[in-house]
Amino acid sequence: MTDVTANPRGLGDAARADLGGLKQRHPGVFRASPRNRALAILIPLAMLAVAIIAMVLLDFSLVRILNGLSRLGRFAVLMIPPDAEGRAWAFTVALGETLGIAFLGTLTAAILAFPVAFLAARNVIPNIFVHFGTRRTFDVVRSVDTLIWALMWINVVGLGPFAGVLAIACADFGSFGKLFSEAIEATDGKASEGVAAAGGSKLHQVRFGLVPGVLPVIASQVLYFFESNTRSATIIGIVGAGGVGIYLTELIRVLELKQVAFLILMILVTVAIIDFISTRLRMAIIGKQKLS
Amino acid sequence: MATAVPVLPEPQARALADAYASAVAARRMRGLAVLIAIVVLALISGYLAHVRPLTLFANIGNFGSFISRTIPDFSSGNPIADLRAWYWNFPGWLGLLGQTILIAYLGTLMGALAAIALCFFASANIALGRGSRIATRRLLEFCRTVPDIVFALIFVIAFGLGPMAGVFALAIHTTGALGKLFAEVVENIDMKPVEGMRATGASWIQTVRYAVLPQVAPGFASYALLRFEINVRGAGVMGFVGAGGIGQEFLVAIRNFYYSDVSAILLMIIATVIIIDMLTERLRHRLIGFEGAR
Numbered sequence: 286m287t288d289v290t291a292n293p294r295g296l297g298d299a300a301r302a303d304l305g306g307l308k309q310r311h312p313g314v315f316r317a318s319p320r321n322r323a324l325a326i327l328i329p330l331a332m333l334a335v336a337i338i339a340m341v342l343l344d345f346s347l348v349r350i351l352n353g354l355s356r357l358g359r360f361a362v363l364m365i366p367p368d369a370e371g372r373a374w375a376f377t378v379a380l381g382e383t384l385g386i387a388f389l390g391t392l393t394a395a396i397l398a399f400p401v402a403f404l405a406a407r408n409v410i411p412n413i414f415v416h417f418g419t420r421r422t423f424d425v426v427r428s429v430d431t432l433i434w435a436l437m438w439i440n441v442v443g444l445g446p447f448a449g450v451l452a453i454a455c456a457d458f459g460s461f462g463k464l465f466s467e468a469i470e471a472t473d474g475k476a477s478e479g480v481a482a483a484g485g486s487k488l489h490q491v492r493f494g495l496v497p498g499v500l501p502v503i504a505s506q507v508l509y510f511f512e513s514n515t516r517s518a519t520i521i522g523i524v525g526a527g528g529v530g531i532y533l534t535e536l537i538r539v540l541e542l543k544q545v546a547f548l549i550l551m552i553l554v555t556v557a558i559i560d561f562i563s564t565r566l567r568m569a570i571i572g573k574q575k576l577s
Numbered sequence: 578m579a580t581a582v583p584v585l586p587e588p589q590a591r592a593l594a595d596a597y598a599s600a601v602a603a604r605r606m607r608g609l610a611v612l613i614a615i616v617v618l619a620l621i622s623g624y625l626a627h628v629r630p631l632t633l634f635a636n637i638g639n640f641g642s643f644i645s646r647t648i649p650d651f652s653s654g655n656p657i658a659d660l661r662a663w664y665w666n667f668p669g670w671l672g673l674l675g676q677t678i679l680i681a682y683l684g685t686l687m688g689a690l691a692a693i694a695l696c697f698f699a700s701a702n703i704a705l706g707r708g709s710r711i712a713t714r715r716l717l718e719f720c721r722t723v724p725d726i727v728f729a730l731i732f733v734i735a736f737g738l739g740p741m742a743g744v745f746a747l748a749i750h751t752t753g754a755l756g757k758l759f760a761e762v763v764e765n766i767d768m769k770p771v772e773g774m775r776a777t778g779a780s781w782i783q784t785v786r787y788a789v790l791p792q793v794a795p796g797f798a799s800y801a802l803l804r805f806e807i808n809v810r811g812a813g814v815m816g817f818v819g820a821g822g823i824g825q826e827f828l829v830a831i832r833n834f835y836y837s838d839v840s841a842i843l844l845m846i847i848a849t850v851i852i853i854d855m856l857t858e859r860l861r862h863r864l865i866g867f868e869g870a871r
Contacts, residue, residue, distance in 0.1 A: 353736035385625030
């Protein structure tokens with residue numbers, strides 16, 4: 286055995302001298318297994334093949350790409366300098382509307398999803414049909430995009446921001462239901478066992494054993510969704526459901542690019558402010574170390 | 578046998594009870610303050626968003642009748658013929674759904690590749706320099722904050738109507754979203770292999786290839802699959818602005834009150850999204866399993 290401390294290079298020299306033997310004794314370390322090697326080549330190849338087929342099927346053409354890029358370059362020049370051209374106040378009002386839609390939509394979704402999520406939690410309702418059924422309902426609601434919900438609500442309450450509020454409430458109801466029920470299932474069962482041992486009813490167990498544990502998690506998730514909903518609320522106007530999206534669509538269609546640039550900057554600043562506030566609040570609620 | 582319950586002398590018990598009461602009162606006050614803040618904000622939002630509960634109550638019946646009108650007619654006594662009539666354009670819709678999935682696939686692939694290229698420059702531990710790191714972070718933030726459908730609106734004008742605009746829009750948004758997540762994955766790696774590579778005199782590219790990439794690959798793949806799931810939903814509405822996929826057909830159906838088409842297309846979209854969710858979830862569990870086993 287080589288004395289490693291006396292000669293730091295001794296171990297390496299010894300290993301190099303015995304390289305053939307080492308390779309023979311530990312073949313797995315030196316060579317990837319044939320299966321892994323085949324996968325490492327075949328998976329990227331398959332992905333590339335699908336990508337090429339997709340490009341052919343979706344009518345990709347180099348000419349259109351180049352033309353489009355030159356047009357985009359011209360748009361970028363036209364965007365400078367960003368200028369509201371006298372509509373800054375209208376944009377501000379529309380942004381306020383957007384924030385209102387996001388806040389109210391998120392709040393409504395949270396209030397509606399909170400009681401229903403308990404039905405979907407295995408540790409509250411052991412009946413498999415109830416919690417499985419509730420879960421699938423959440424999945425179906427969730428898989429419909431906010432814009433599609435907006436189109437449907439426009440048929441009910443007419444064009445305007447109210448349809449946007451209802452659309453965000455519906456789309457988030459599904460996501461919240463899933464997240465809340467997962468949070469409820471992840472709680473430690475000891476608290477509700479304690480309440481049961483002290484003679485508490487099922488309702489007491491939920492109120493005093495579960496709710497205090499999940500409330501911070503839920504509050505943090507709601508804030509996070511409010512953050513992301515300020516982004517979705519900016520586009521909900523594309524189908525006519527209020528907010529800043531209606532300006533965005535119209536201005537892009539008529540190529541008022543200076544105003545578009547100004548509006549996008551306004552949106553970026555607003556989203557950054559909301560992000561900052563909500564991150565601060567979330568840190569205060571659940572503590573910094575848990576914030577991922 | 579009766580257990581003796583120790584009873585505190587009156588003044589001591591009262592002091593404790595008062596402390597308890599004041600603690601509870603403080604918590605209640607804080608809860609009340611939060612509640613009031615939320616209610617005030619909700620009222621302001623309601624005013625800004627023109628919420629009209631009366632319209633909702635007056636028209637909530639419309640939602641019911643809207644849903645009931647989208648239920649197809651199954652009364653002719655021949656279910657198969659009825660199903661045929663309901664899904665009269667099944668092959669066409671299936672083709673458009675395929676197109677939607679391909680848009681999501683290409684958008685995710687391009688975005689993920691761009692994100693892989695950029696994330697090393699944005700991560701705190703591998704980045705080449707402070708300046709390039711901040712520039713990359715701002716770029717990713719911009720790509721992420723502007724919604725994909727806004728990019729689609731601009732690209733439809735630049736590249737012309739069609740799925741290509743949708744692919745590029747999704748790709749840019751995906752670059753921003755994945756770039757940030759990938760950079761976080763890179764920041765969480767074990768730095769010992771990197772130090773080892775540097776000590777042998779490896780170049781930056783060699784270090785990334787042999788010390789970083791093997792550690793982050795499963796995480797990257799898992800996030801990319803999650804993004805693919807989200808992009809399938811996003812690609813479904815790209816058609817609203819003329820950027821390809823099933824959205825256009827749905828918009829036409831709902832705007833022209835082709836009720837049974839609305840339900841037919843919507844059911845197909847829901848089924849596709851749920852199937853893709855299930856497939857990617859299974860794949861991701863296997864990937865994470867690999868990671869755990871190593």
